[in-house]
Amino acid sequence: MADLARVAGVSKITISRALSDSPLVNKETRERLQALAHQLGYKLNVSARNLRLRRSHTVAVIVEMKPSNDRTMLDPYPLVLLGGISQELTANGYSVLLTTRQGATAAAVQAADGLILLGQGSRQDAVRRFDKLGLPMVVWGAPGERDEHIVVGSDNRQGGSVVAEHFIHQGRRHPVFVGNPNHPEIFERLNGFVDALAAHGIKPLLIRRDEFTLASGMDAMHSLVERQVPFDAVFACSDLLAMGAIRALNEMGRSVPGDVSVVGYDDMPLAASFLPPLSSVRQDWQEGGTLLARKVLALINDETAQSETLPVELMVRAT
Amino acid sequence: MADLARVAGVSKITISRALSDSPLVNKETRERLQALAHQLGYKLNVSARNLRLRRSHTVAVIVEMKPSNDRTMLDPYPLVLLGGISQELTANGYSVLLTTRQGATAAAVQAADGLILLGQGSRQDAVRRFDKLGLPMVVWGAPGERDEHIVVGSDNRQGGSVVAEHFIHQGRRHPVFVGNPNHPEIFERLNGFVDALAAHGIKPLLIRRDEFTLASGMDAMHSLVERQVPFDAVFACSDLLAMGAIRALNEMGRSVPGDVSVVGYDDMPLAASFLPPLSSVRQDWQEGGTLLARKVLALINDETAQSETLPVELMVRAT
DNA sequence: GTTGCGATTGTTATCGATATCATCGATGGT
DNA sequence: ACCATCGATGATATCGATAACAATCGCAAC
Numbered sequence: 001m002a003d004l005a006r007v008a009g010v011s012k013i014t015i016s017r018a019l020s021d022s023p024l025v026n027k028e029t030r031e032r033l034q035a036l037a038h039q040l041g042y043k044l045n046v047s048a049r050n051l052r053l054r055r056s057h058t059v060a061v062i063v064e065m066k067p068s069n070d071r072t073m074l075d076p077y078p079l080v081l082l083g084g085i086s087q088e089l090t091a092n093g094y095s096v097l098l099t100t101r102q103g104a105t106a107a108a109v110q111a112a113d114g115l116i117l118l119g120q121g122s123r124q125d126a127v128r129r130f131d132k133l134g135l136p137m138v139v140w141g142a143p144g145e146r147d148e149h150i151v152v153g154s155d156n157r158q159g160g161s162v163v164a165e166h167f168i169h170q171g172r173r174h175p176v177f178v179g180n181p182n183h184p185e186i187f188e189r190l191n192g193f194v195d196a197l198a199a200h201g202i203k204p205l206l207i208r209r210d211e212f213t214l215a216s217g218m219d220a221m222h223s224l225v226e227r228q229v230p231f232d233a234v235f236a237c238s239d240l241l242a243m244g245a246i247r248a249l250n251e252m253g254r255s256v257p258g259d260v261s262v263v264g265y266d267d268m269p270l271a272a273s274f275l276p277p278l279s280s281v282r283q284d285w286q287e288g289g290t291l292l293a294r295k296v297l298a299l300i301n302d303e304t305a306q307s308e309t310l311p312v313e314l315m316v317r318a319t
Numbered sequence: 320m321a322d323l324a325r326v327a328g329v330s331k332i333t334i335s336r337a338l339s340d341s342p343l344v345n346k347e348t349r350e351r352l353q354a355l356a357h358q359l360g361y362k363l364n365v366s367a368r369n370l371r372l373r374r375s376h377t378v379a380v381i382v383e384m385k386p387s388n389d390r391t392m393l394d395p396y397p398l399v400l401l402g403g404i405s406q407e408l409t410a411n412g413y414s415v416l417l418t419t420r421q422g423a424t425a426a427a428v429q430a431a432d433g434l435i436l437l438g439q440g441s442r443q444d445a446v447r448r449f450d451k452l453g454l455p456m457v458v459w460g461a462p463g464e465r466d467e468h469i470v471v472g473s474d475n476r477q478g479g480s481v482v483a484e485h486f487i488h489q490g491r492r493h494p495v496f497v498g499n500p501n502h503p504e505i506f507e508r509l510n511g512f513v514d515a516l517a518a519h520g521i522k523p524l525l526i527r528r529d530e531f532t533l534a535s536g537m538d539a540m541h542s543l544v545e546r547q548v549p550f551d552a553v554f555a556c557s558d559l560l561a562m563g564a565i566r567a568l569n570e571m572g573r574s575v576p577g578d579v580s581v582v583g584y585d586d587m588p589l590a591a592s593f594l595p596p597l598s599s600v601r602q603d604w605q606e607g608g609t610l611l612a613r614k615v616l617a618l619i620n621d622e623t624a625q626s627e628t629l630p631v632e633l634m635v636r637a638t
Numbered sequence: 639g640t641t642g643c644g645a646t647t648g649t650t651a652t653c654g655a656t657a658t659c660a661t662c663g664a665t666g667g668t
Numbered sequence: 669a670c671c672a673t674c675g676a677t678g679a680t681a682t683c684g685a686t687a688a689c690a691a692t693c694g695c696a697a698c
Contacts, residue, residue, distance in 0.1 A: 001654065011677070012654090012655080013657090013678065016655065017677090025676070026676060029676085043429055045370070045653085045655065046375075047366055047369035047370040047375060047654080048654035050430075051364070051369075051655075051684065052683050053683085054366075056366060057427060061417075086417060095426075095427035096416070096422075097377075098401075098415045098417040099405075100405060100409065103405065103414065107414075109414070110363065111364075213588070270589075273534055273563075320684065320685065330648050330649080331648095333647060333648075336647090344647080363684090363685080364685065365685095366683085366684080367653090368684080370653050370685075371686050371687085
């Protein structure tokens with residue numbers, strides 16, 4: 001910038017002003033300087049500006065990436081969150097610094113203006129750890145009773161209850177829940193499910209399965225039939241589990257939805273073209289990402305923001 | 320840091336040295352100062368350090384995120400690339416700055432020490448645009464004849480040829496290729512397929528389908544049967560296409576693999592538990608990410624690096 | 639006793655931008 | 669003719685770290 005100033009015969013500060021379109025400099029000189037800068041291939045040194053402005057225009061997104069059969073951020077749907085976040089942030093001139101929990105010790109995270117926590121890594125212990133950075137922070141997940149931070153999440157409780165209503169409406173009397181209630185989000189689904197059923201005097205059966213796979217869904221049905229438990233409806237907390245369940249049921253000679261009704265979760269693209277087309281609960285991940293981003297930005301700008309819960313929608317199809 | 324120095328009764332530079340574990344400071348004072356810094360909750364200002372060191376320890380990863388029915392980086396498998404990149408970079412003290420092509424104008428990208436381009440956005444025009452930033456750059460994709468930049472990609476040509484060999488070995492004489500050869504990567508698969516078959520005097524049929532969906536795969540088979548084209552093998556360039564093809568074939572009374580053999584691509588987790596278990600070409604995305612990261616790091620450190628191609632593996636299952 | 643060297647610590651300049659306050663000429667009202 | 673005001677530009681200090689070089693001390697060698 002000093003070089004530019006010398007060439008143009010003005011002072012550094014005038015260059016700075018011209019390049020940031022400040023109305024303080026004469027319109028003509030401003031344009032002249034901008035042209036010159038462009039012509040000379042001048043590149044702003046972002047680090048210097050960050051230092052001076054004490055802002056990096058960067059938000060760190062911390063995800064859980066550990067590959068496993070458990071649910072990870074590498075699943076496609078949670079990643080749509082990232083898409084939403086990225087879109088909203090860049091629209092506001094911010095960048096996304098992607099980090100895992102392990103990598104979060106890296107220097108760059110400290111330079112961020114704000115923090116977004118994604119994935120089940122965002123349990124209380126992890127949350128507290130990042131809280132200490134003293135940065136504006138927003139968490140994706142199930143809102144706890146008394147968290148000090150802002151939480152955005154889709155309404156898992158409602159997800160559970162709409163499925164319950166759906167079963168009730170179909171006259172089902174012996175519903176089963178398949179999934180891993182250790183995940184706070186899934187725990188909420190279970191709660192919503194149980195409570196809504198209780199209003200009709202029905203108590204569902206819980207089949208705990210930790211993996212979100214087709215095989216796991218099949219296995220759940222096998223054990224159910226083996227134990228000769230009567231059931232006529234299955235709420236699987238992921239689409240893969242649901243598909244596995246349907247396959248196992250068919251193999252064992254039970255019809256879906258004739259004998260058993262099945263509903264999945266996430267409404268993955270495959271759900272609609274599954275045979276039979278799978279009913280599933282859809283959550284708007286993209287919108288979730290947008291919201292997360294808006295809230296951190298608000299916090300960064302010293303505005304207020306509140307926790308928020310996004311509604312879900314039951315896509316009723318053939319099962 | 321100045322505050323720390325005052326409190327500790329030493330100079331700033333000693334603090335700086337102590338905190339970076341420099342052997343220049345006495346071991347005891349070093350430890351004393353480190354403890355003090357920790358106790359006072361001192362946080363290094365990364366922007367200042369970046370400015371001084373002229374390094375941000377950050378690599379920008381530019382992906383194509385535009386949601387569409389076309390293939391995007393939001394597909395789960397390409398994202399494993401990101402996982403590999405992230406892991407390798409953080410292991411070396413670098414951070415990942417995630418950006419879309421649109422967002423790449425944002426300031427922070429200019430501060431990056433290097434660039435990784437992912438997704439079909441990395442066509443020549445886009446590549447050239449980022450080349451102008453003058454940063455070390457590595458691209459994921461199919462290596463072109465004469466690119467000036469470093470390319471890492473999986474061996475799509477080999478992917479095509481192993482499938483061809485497989486069909487030949489099974490005695491198939493009328494193979495079909497389903498996919499969108501506009502993607503450079505898929506074009507390579509097609510080339511490998513065609514060439515390997517040509518060695519046996521066989522010329523495959525190309526059914527062009529742009530979407531990577533189940534429906535698209537079904538549709539391809541329908542049109543094939545409608546036109547009464549004889550065929551006994553299908554190479555689909557994605558697993559979803561392959562699954563759609565199998566379903567359509569079964570519905571039309573053709574058995575897989577009895578009448579028609581089908582092979583997919585990517586070996587998604589579902590492939591193995593599909594009915595019948597789907598044969599598919601697997602590429603090691605994780606390793607690809609690791610390589611991409613290693614190469615940028617090499618370039619950043621003024622070492623040399625070369626383009627590289629990763630082998631693929633045909634998982635032979637029931638189809 | 640002095641010179642020299644190694645181990646520590648300090649002084650000053652620097653990275654590249656921007657905020658604050660100062661400057662300067664022109665304009666205009668009285 | 670004089671002072672106030674405004675528009676445009678500049679001088680300097682500053683953000684918080686680190687590099688290069690200087691300084692100090694103790695101790696050993698001659």
